[in-house]
Amino acid sequence: MGVELKAEALGRAAGRDKQIAVPQLPVLRKGVRLRRAGESLMLDGADKRQAFTGRFAREDLGRLVAVCDGATTLPGIATAVNLPEGIVLKSLALLWASGALEEGTGTGPAAEITPELACLLSRLGNSTGVNPSWTDAAARLGRTTVHLAGDGALAKTTADCLDGVCEVVGGLDDLPADDNSLVVFFETRDSRPGLPALRHRCWVERRPLLRVRVDSTSMTLGPYVDPAFTPCLECGVADEGDAPPDGPPDQAHDLVAGMVAHHVLALASRSVRTYLPLDAGIVDLTTLATRYRPSTTRPGCPTCSFSKGPTATTPPAAAVYEASIALPVREFLDTNGHLAHFHSKNMNLQWQFRDWPSCPRVPLPAADVSRLAGTRAQAADPAECGPADLALMLAVAFGIRQRSDGWVQRWTAAGGNIGSATAYVVSRDESVLPVGGYAYREGDHDLARLTGEALPGEKPLLLVVTANLPKMGSKYGTFGLRISFCDGGVALSAARKVADRLNLPRSLVTDWDDRALSEYLGLSPAEEPITAVMEVG
The missing domain is CATH 3.40.50.720 (NAD(P)-binding Rossmann-like Domain)
Structure with a gap:
């Protein structure tokens, strides 16, 4: 399956992400070409074959590239093709990320090298990597x-x-x-x-x-x-x-x-x-x-x-x-x-949530984040954990909020904004939740009841954090394991902050039985290892 990059997403990120360095004086890389192929515009000769689709690609992208001569800036290109600068910036960001363009000016005249080597450095040397221009790479070699x-x-x-x-x-x-x-x-x-x-x-x-x-x-x-x-x-x-x-x-x-x-x-x-x-x-x-x-x-x-x-x-x-x-x-x-953060398949991971479709749903109160504002009250005695407290803790540590511009913004930082940490709640106190094990469904802010069996223990609630390895591995590969453990620690830190703010007793569990907890919650340790456990109440 191919990788899809969208000009809209890249253009939106190019204005604020300093790792996306759109060329100031763009020029087509040596040995590459753009050609029409049916309803698409094909990029040949780069390190990866690319296809640009859509009406803009068919009608305007070719003439935009023709103006990229290594001496014309973005405003000049926009004027030459009679297009808004914002659209030109998005197009240049996509062409740069696809390996079609590089910077027209480098570190100065390159050393005497053969045309074949120059073409190699420009065409196969990815312009989104270290060197803005092939002449920079040639200067390094010199x-x-x-x-x-x-x-x-x-x-x-x-x-x-x-x-x-x-x-x-x-x-x-x-x-x-x-x-x-x-x-x-x-x-x-x-x-x-x-x-x-x-x-x-x-x-x-x-x-x-x-x-x-x-x-x-x-x-x-x-x-x-x-x-x-x-x-x-x-x-x-x-x-x-x-x-x-x-x-x-x-x-x-x-x-x-x-x-x-x-x-x-x-x-x-x-x-x-x-x-x-x-x-x-x-x-x-x-x-x-x-x-x-x-x-x-x-x-x-x-x-x-x-x-x-x-x-x-x-x-x-x-x-x-x-x-x-x-x-x-x-x-x-x-x-x-x-x-890779801007590949469509990876951006879509932000919106993929586990569902537990065969499990009964248990509603949670809306998360009242206003309770976290202002100065913390100095309570004499620890408070009892109630449903509203649990809902707020889960929402802040694991939940999401949707911004008006359509971007997912989680309450707590997560690697790639994906959300690899999954929260499970074990209740031993009927006043908070019916006794049993639950999975937090962050997309809908409710619980899926996994089991009604009791789990031995003294504290009213047990918060179990796991890593969704298949989800993280689809983007990060083996690096996803490390990010998942980091996400678990960050999420648990947020839960601890909320508990402290609400004056709820809590204690970290530093030695838990992986097998017993996994069997109780129906987890596969190979795909969903437990990364953190905390008792509440």
Whole structure:
């Protein structure tokens, strides 16, 4: 299924979102074209094929693009095509996000590079990423110096691939003492003994090092090691085992060199996609099947860990997960990923609510948020929790309010404005709710009664917060788990604030029985793990 972006949504966000940088002097990227195809306007040659639909695309978008010459500003374009500036801004935002346009001016004249490389940087180098213009990427390459070490045959073949792309020097001492240098070491069975000394020197001299391990069947590109923000090489390869069993076949040299050159180009230019610097890629040299492995610091490592004690053999599973979803440091951050917030399928997630259609509905009083205004009254004794108190707590912590402009605005912050935190209420007090378990339906502000069985415990109410992983995973993938736990903590903090404001006794539960609670509420821990529990009353 394709990804849909709407000019209306992007244009509305472009005025307030600083990560959406619509070109001031837009120009069509090198090697791309717009053409009519039936009722649509097609974008060919970009990193992803795009189709622009609708009457405006058919009648006006083509002539608008024709005016984008890299020297005309938005008001000038609007005048030339006789359209309001607001409509032109929305159109340019959509074209920019689709990879059709880039900035007409860069950091100055680019270094002498071939037309093919210029086209690569402009056409495949996503203009919504780091570089506003292909000339910025070319300037980065012009400042880059690379030293290739390790296996001599692989180093020479890679140097040939990088000829005309960036400067390649023969010795480590020839590298400049700045941030634009890179050392690449080709680790094979025969060259492996030379790696420890080079690894140590690069770490001490604060030089980035890219390790490439090659044997007869596979290549491991990475880890990328930079003392400024990555684990050391020893930690990055802790689970690899022994040296490569054999060397690479001669016929694999060009393939290995080409892939290494591609990722060196990506690292240096910030214009071509790569899984570096955070992950290593293990590539099967026959099928090209690739799997990825994050680099993680081992607790107690004397080189890159702050913890004391013996060095762990392997990093903990939680640390590996955090490393696998981590965002790169700012200098490697590609803001193109931010546009995922404006994909129609992701924006629609804000309006998708769970229903529990077979469960009886239990109405809740309207949430009277005026009770939270003013100065908190100093009550002598804790108040009893009533239905109105519970309704207010659930609405503020988990509920939604709809603004007049149609945007969903939740009372409490949620990742992507999606609302991954689901609230369940267990009642042990008939004066608040009939005894049983309930799910809060935030879309309608009522409860779905799941069970009438009693759950052992002393406090009148138990608030259980879970993570809706399928909903978050559809947008964020494995990163959604982390956001879900964050959402659960934020929602529970809001519930605690409301309880304190209403002078309701509450206490956090720090050790609960996952299995018992999940069975009682009918939850699947794999899809809806419990993230927080609080007793109220």
